[in-house]
Amino acid sequence: MGTLEFYRTILFPALNQGLRVSVAIIIPSAILGLALGVLVGAGRTLGKPWLTRLLDAYVAVFRGTPLLVQLMMWFYGLPTISVFLEARFGPGVRPFSDAFRLSPYAASVTAFALCSGAYQSEYIRGAILSIKRGQFLAAQALGFTRGQTFWRITAPAAARRALPGCGNEIIYLIKYSSLAMIVTMSELTGKAKEIASLYFRHLECYLATACYYLALVTLATWLLSYAEKRLSIPGDPSLS
Amino acid sequence: MALGGAMTGKGQPAPGGNGSPAFRGDGGARHLLEACGISRTAGGKRLLDGVSLSLDRGELKVLIGPSGGGKSTLLQCIHFLTPPDEGDVLLDGESAREMSRKNICLFRREIGMIFQDFNLFDHLSARDNVAVALRRVKGLPKKLAYERAASELERVGLADKWALYPAQLSGGQKQRVSIARALAMDPKVMLLDEPTSALDPELIGEVLKVIHDLHDGGMTMLMVTHQVGFAKHLTREFLFMEDGRITERGSPEELLKDGSGTRTSDFCSKLSEIQGGP
Ligand SMILES: Nc1ncnc2c1ncn2[C@@H]1O[C@H](COP(=O)(O)OP(=O)(O)O)[C@@H](O)[C@H]1O
Numbered sequence: 001m002g003t004l005e006f007y008r009t010i011l012f013p014a015l016n017q018g019l020r021v022s023v024a025i026i027i028p029s030a031i032l033g034l035a036l037g038v039l040v041g042a043g044r045t046l047g048k049p050w051l052t053r054l055l056d057a058y059v060a061v062f063r064g065t066p067l068l069v070q071l072m073m074w075f076y077g078l079p080t081i082s083v084f085l086e087a088r089f090g091p092g093v094r095p096f097s098d099a100f101r102l103s104p105y106a107a108s109v110t111a112f113a114l115c116s117g118a119y120q121s122e123y124i125r126g127a128i129l130s131i132k133r134g135q136f137l138a139a140q141a142l143g144f145t146r147g148q149t150f151w152r153i154t155a156p157a158a159a160r161r162a163l164p165g166c167g168n169e170i171i172y173l174i175k176y177s178s179l180a181m182i183v184t185m186s187e188l189t190g191k192a193k194e195i196a197s198l199y200f201r202h203l204e205c206y207l208a209t210a211c212y213y214l215a216l217v218t219l220a221t222w223l224l225s226y227a228e229k230r231l232s233i234p235g236d237p238s239l240s
Numbered sequence: 241m242a243l244g245g246a247m248t249g250k251g252q253p254a255p256g257g258n259g260s261p262a263f264r265g266d267g268g269a270r271h272l273l274e275a276c277g278i279s280r281t282a283g284g285k286r287l288l289d290g291v292s293l294s295l296d297r298g299e300l301k302v303l304i305g306p307s308g309g310g311k312s313t314l315l316q317c318i319h320f321l322t323p324p325d326e327g328d329v330l331l332d333g334e335s336a337r338e339m340s341r342k343n344i345c346l347f348r349r350e351i352g353m354i355f356q357d358f359n360l361f362d363h364l365s366a367r368d369n370v371a372v373a374l375r376r377v378k379g380l381p382k383k384l385a386y387e388r389a390a391s392e393l394e395r396v397g398l399a400d401k402w403a404l405y406p407a408q409l410s411g412g413q414k415q416r417v418s419i420a421r422a423l424a425m426d427p428k429v430m431l432l433d434e435p436t437s438a439l440d441p442e443l444i445g446e447v448l449k450v451i452h453d454l455h456d457g458g459m460t461m462l463m464v465t466h467q468v469g470f471a472k473h474l475t476r477e478f479l480f481m482e483d484g485r486i487t488e489r490g491s492p493e494e495l496l497k498d499g500s501g502t503r504t505s506d507f508c509s510k511l512s513e514i515q516g517g518p
């Protein structure tokens with residue numbers, strides 16, 4: 001088979017398929033991760049001490065262990081619990097114990113969202129802490145409740161400060177989504193590996209795959225700088 | 241020593257001066273604002289030690305004293321931004337101490353606060369800085385809130401600056417926006433914490449003028465300032481604060497008289513040496 005023929009009929013169709021799977025992993029992981037990051041970041045800065053400690057522990061665990069290990073835990077480790085429950089309580093518990101058997105897709109999104117959320121919460125926390133206490137005082141002095149102060153004053157200002165960091169984390173997520181291939185997902189990298197070993201064309205396959213990721217990251221970068229521009233405050237570089 | 245009470249030098253507040261109906265006929269029997277025995281301890285230090293003061297309608301009192309004496313802490317306690325450990329604040333006879341959390345928000349609305357470093361909301365335009373509380377706290381529709389914001393900005397001489405953001409304004413302009421923001425809530429009292437201390441000398445005048453106009457309009461104010469020359473013409477009473485207590489109070493003439501030997505005159509002459517003015 002000629003080289004161009006290989007690209008046209010084999011490699012690109014396979015990578016396009018993989019791209020769809022990758023995007024299907026990345027988008028929900030990014031959204032869930034960001035939402036989790038906002039909640040956890042807000043909870044860590046504004047919550048009661050017990051909540052802060054609990055959330056700090058979550059962040060410590062998920063930032064402190066390799067994502068690959070977390071992913072394998074969700075996919076290969078968790079079903080052990082089902083096996084244990086079934087051995088202990090009989091097949092009657094199956095509807096319940098099956099909840100621990102995550103599909104490769106569910107395991108990937110779970111792992112990525114939880115890990116991403118831990119990192120996102122750091123950016124959110126830093127942004128909230130960077131909003132001067134004076135702004136909080138001014139809002140309280142005008143009669144804002146605590147909730148209104150957070151949603152109307154702290155959050156909009158903090159969101160602008162957090163945006164570059166959170167965007168960066170999403171760009172990381174695009175790249176570490178390639179780990180999903182370890183739990184048998186046929187996403188971009190998984191597809192590339194399949195084709196590369198089947199046709200023994202490693203260099204071309206991985207180069208092409210790298211270009212796919214580069215395109216995804218470039219697109220995300222554009223979207224982010226567009227958002228930053230839309231939200232920018234005239235005259236104030238610190239609020240990007 | 242005059243301790244509040246009788247009529248102010250300015251007489252009756254100008255009607256409609258701040259949008260709220262002016263009370264009449266209670267003969268000054270009740271102060272508009274009364275702080276009694278305010279104490280606060282933080283970090284093992286007694287920041288405020290049983291401070292009491294009162295403000296009558298239309299009155300301006302001036303709080304002076306060395307830095308670290310507790311003036312800012314006192315203003316924040318009167319506002320219940322940092323609730324005092326002991327003591328109470330009565331606004332129109334209503335005790336802040338007995339209020340629920342929700343009512344404290346209502347109480348705070350009635351007292352305008354001006355901060356030394358403005359504390360404008362950096363992510364909002366001048367107009368939105370003024371309008372945001374009207375919309376979110378008072379629930380005014382956007383159009384009305386913007387109209388009110390426009391008229392308050394005009395009142396402080398910034399009608400044409402409504403679209404600018406804090407980072408695009410000078411210090412004096414920022415402070416005037418913050419005054420407009422407070423005025424828009426129709427406060428009964430204004431607390432001003434060194435409103436000109438963070439300003440370059442040439443910008444102080446524009447802010448003092450706004451404060452002067454407010455006083456002429458009958459606004460009740462408690463102002464911390466080092467602009468003694470400005471303040472002594474407006475106020476009937478200076479309060480001198482040191483180490484968390486008000487140690488001297490009286491008319492400027494009384495306290496600043498040559499050879500009166502008061503801490504106030506001592507402090508003010510040191511200030512004027514630094515400021516190079518009267
Ligand atoms: N939260 C706090 N904990 C401990 N000390 C504080 C706190 N807030 C203010 N202080 C101290 O209280 C004193 C009075 O401060 P402040 O009210 O700002 O004085 P002023 O406004 O008269 O300069 C200062 O010595 C300051 O360091």
Ligand SMILES: [Mg+2]
Nearest residue numbers: 311312313434
């Ligand atoms: Mg102060």
